[in-house]
Amino acid sequence: MPQNPCRATSARVPRTSLSLLAGTWMGLALVVAGFTAQPARGQIDEAEQVEAWTQMFGSERWSFSTGVHYISGDYGYPDDTTILYVPLGAKLDLYPFTVRLTVPYLRMEGPSNVLPDNTQISGPEGNVTTRNGLGEILGSVSYFYDPKSEIVPWIEFTFRTTFPTQTEEDLGTGDFAFSTQVDLFDRWGEFTPILTFGRKFFLNELLDDRFYTSVGGLYEISESVDIGLFYDWYQSSSRTNPLDAHELVPYLSYDVSKSVSIAPYGVIGLSKGSADFGVGLSFTLRL
Secondary structure (H helix, E strand, O other): OOOOOOOOOOOOEEOOOOEOEOOOHHHHHHHOOOEEOOOOOOOOOHHHHHHHHHHHHHHHHEEEEEEEEEEEEOOOOOOOEEEEEEEEEEEEEEOOEEEEEEEEEEEEEEOOOEOOOOOEOOOOOOOOEEEEEEOOEEEEEEEEEOOOOOOOOEEEEEEEEEEOOOOOHHHOOOOOEEEEEEEEEOOEOOEEEEEEEEEEEEOOOOOOOEEEEEEEEEEEOOOOEEEEEEEEEEOOOOOOOOOOEEEEEEEEEEEOOOOEEEEEEEEEEOOOOOOOEEEEEEEEEEO
16 A cells, blocks of 8 residues: 555545555555645645645644554465454654654464564464564655656655564564665546555565555545545565465545544455455554
């Protein structure tokens, strides 16, 4: 799932890290959490853009998010793996840059040691165990580029670092990982198409670097409600179970107030390398 699109004045688009929680549905636990506004493309110069951004955000430059995400599936193994993922996220908007930090709690049960972003860190011979604790902390910096053209879409570039902060061995890869990501998005009436593609680089020599992509969009039903649907693909990082993950991610977002948003969403697995299903709910507070 794509992360961090902006949109034109009076229109809302999710801005965060599933992607997790990458590009990824893990990013979606944060992606559907925060919303920002962006002056209409091509209508004002850069200085006015910065001033408008400051006027719009003011004390709302900071936002904080949390949520609950649950997934289950066999990922091509004999037994199911279930994952409970609870992220605590903070975001600082400093136009045209955005800085994010995510600290997750994880509870996992199963043999496959699949991480929330579909990274597989063990082979099918692993024992069925239950482990829980702090997961891998994520930090990212994004740069938003407005080409000021009605033809060229908005672009956001993101660099993300995964820190090996897990409190149990099987809650992470045990080493640093880095991701580079590009998001393309535009505004077509009430519909906003979004395309994400990226690559994750693992310092763990037992894992293969992988590509991932997401395509979909969101539709504005009202000033406070959006619905969206995304197709996600993740290349396998495992050398013992080289099954790519294909998923559908439907979601709905609702602005309870100017400062609070909630977003329920789901995950529908389309391949043996993905979870069978998942559900989640995210909350965002803008200060």
